[in-house]
Amino acid sequence: MSEQRFHxxxxxxxxxxxxxxxxxxxxxxxxxxxxxxIKDYENFQKEYDAVVQENNRLRREMQSSSDQPTRxxxxxxxxxxxxxxxxxxxxxxxxxxxxxxxx
Numbered sequence: 001m002s003e004q005r006f007h008x009x010x011x012x013x014x015x016x017x018x019x020x021x022x023x024x025x026x027x028x029x030x031x032x033x034x035x036x037x038i039k040d041y042e043n044f045q046k047e048y049d050a051v052v053q054e055n056n057r058l059r060r061e062m063q064s065s066s067d068q069p070t071r072x073x074x075x076x077x078x079x080x081x082x083x084x085x086x087x088x089x090x091x092x093x094x095x096x097x098x099x100x101x102x103x
Contacts, residue, residue, distance in 0.1 A: 010042045 013034060018024075 006045075008041070010038045010045065013038050013041060 016034070018030065020027075
């Protein structure tokens with residue numbers, strides 16, 4: 001993302017001088033319009049920079065999470081019976097609560 005996709009900066013817009021012709025545009029009107037463009041361009045640039053930073057952060061998070069092994073619960077198959085599920089729950093309770101469960 002290092003390539004610059006914009007042709008103008010807000011400063012270049014601000015400093016742009018137009019040649020005056022015999023019947024040129026109203027200079028105040030052009031200046032007001034360019035001021036509005038500059039504000040929009042600056043806001044757009046700030047928002048773009050924030051999106052690029054967020055995108056980079058999310059990419060780093062995804063990269064770091066893909067480096068870590070994922071822990072998955074064993075899939076419950078149709079051959080699993082209710083007694084198997086109850087036995088697993090009992091073992092989990094014993095592991096989590098230990099001896100406190102039976103006191």
